[in-house]
Amino acid sequence: MRGLRDKIGIVAGGGRGIGAATARRLAEEGAAVVIGDIMADWAEEIAAAIRESGGRAIGVRLDGTSAESQAAIVATASREFGGLDFYHTNLAGGTDGDVDALNCAVDVLETSFAINAKSHFLATQAALPLLLARGGGAMIYTSSGAASGGAPWQVAYPMAKNAIHALARHVASRWGKEGIRANVICPGLVLTEAVKQHLTAEYVERGLKAVPHRRLGQPEDIAAMVAFLASDDGIWINGQVYHVNGGAQMRD
Template sequence: MRGLQGKVGVIAGGARGIGAATARRLAEEGASVVIGDLLADQAEETANAIRAAGGKAIAVMLDGTDAESQAAIVQAAQDEFGGLDFYHSNLAGGTDGDIDALNCPVDVLEKSFAINSKSHFLATQAALPAMLERGGGAMIYTSSGAASGGAPWQVAYPMTKNAIHPLARHVAAKWGKQGIRANVICPGLVLTEAVKLHLTDEYVERGLKAVPHTRLGAPEDIAAAVAFLASDDGAWVNGQVWHVNGGAQMRD
């Protein structure tokens, strides 16, 4: 990718899965990365692996639902690497107990909102001033194909992931003239470590049959899309929701 060499970015939720793959890819492209996660030990392992391969990375404990924690990770990027050029807001979760609208407990909805909506809002509040100070930058949010999939078995996760889309469009519309780009990636079925733990072989087989592709997704597929949106190659992409799913949903 063009223009990633020397850039500085935060990967929130970067300890494993999509976030870790993204941190590795961006470091390979020459960016310096700050890996934030509640899984502090795993985040440090990912940062260590990047450094061992010749990249630049540090790990910071991040509670994405806390404004002070979000501010602290942005400050860490500035202190360690001199600024902030992109922020990949990649937090997701809160699906335990998430069922249909008549039976989903309110506390499950509130937890889902905190992780899947509030954290991205707080990331935006923390990162934008630093990027504006830099003369521009890229907010890249991870949503989900569930946000537009109409699943009958869960309600909170799709609702709260959907909230990211208008957030990104707002950021693009409000600060685009000041060099800020904001885009969303909606992964399809990606076989991360966490997904593999929870999905049966039957579910994976069913998922493969449903997608017009030869395989299901890998974390590196999403990492490639993030790298493009963070790079100068993605300079004219703003306010978009990209579905990276092997064709599972075909959308304008």
Template sequence: MRGLKGKVGIVAGGGRGIGAATARRLAAEGAHVVIGDLQGDWAGEVAESIRSGGGSAIGMMLDGTSADSQAAIVAAAVETFGGLDIYHSNLAGGTGGDIDILNCPVEVLDTSFAINTKSHFLASQAALPRMLERGGGAMIYTSSGAASGGAAWQVAYPMTKNAIHALARHVASKFGKQGVRANVICPGVVLTEAVKQHLTDEYVERALGAVPHTRLGQPDDIAAAVTFLASDDGAWVNGQVWHVNGGAQMRD
């Protein structure tokens, strides 16, 4: 894709799954990549695999719910590669105990908010000043189809993922004239390592039956969409929520 060679990108939550696939795709397109993950050794392994293939990457521990940790990964990008052009904020989790509104403990909501909303807020606060110094950049947030799916069995995760959409629209509106684009990807069922570990074969088969497609998603499918939004090919896309789900939800 156009315009990625030599750019500097951070992938938060890049140690496995969608984040790792995105880091590899950005590096394949010629970008320098900083990979952050709560599991710092995972981030290091992905970075090493990129370097062994001729790409440019470093990996480090990132606690996305910590302002200091978010500041540190942005500083690492600037110190190592000279600036920051792309931030893929890909953190998600906190679904344990997340059930219907009458039975979901408030502690579960607090955890979900920290991981699925606060982390993206802090990423934006850390990254945007550096992007503005470069004359613009791309903030790309991972949300979820759960944000609009209307699940009866889960309340906190969809609520806190929806907040990302408002954040992206704010960033796009506030900083678009200064060259910053902010967009959201909502994946459908993507067969990451975590999904394969936690979902039963019956669930996967049922999910495939509900999708008007020949297969469920792969991490590379989401990585391709993120990379497009980061590239010059996506220069006219700003403030949008893209559902990348094989047709599981068909939305305007």
């Protein structure tokens, strides 16, 4: 990708799965990366592997639902590497007990919104001042195909993920003239460690049959889109939602 070398970025939720693959890809492209995760040892493990390969990365603990923790990771990027050019906010979770609207408990809804929407809002509040001071930069949000999939078995997670789309479009329209780009990626069924651990082989097989492609997604597929949107190759893209799903959902 053009224009990623020597850029400085944050990957939230970078200890495993999509976030870890993204941190590795960005480092391979020459960016310096701060990896944040609620599991600090995971974040440092990925950062150490990147450093061993000749890249620049550090790992820190990040509680994405805490404004203080979000401010701290942004301050770390500034202190350790000298600024901030992009933030990939990639947190997700809180799906236990998330069922249909008549049976989903309010506390489940609130937990889902804290992890899947509030965390992205707080990341935006923490990162934007540095991006603006830099003369521009990119906010890249991970949503989900669940936001538009219309699943009958789940309500809170799709609602919360939809909120990210509104946030990104707000950021793009409000600060686009000041050099800020804000875009969303909606992954399809991606075979991360968590997916392999929690989904049955039957579910994965059913997912593959539903996709007009030879395989299901890999974390590296999403990492490639993040790298594109963070790079100068994606500089004229703003306020968009990209579905990276092997064709599982075909949308305008």
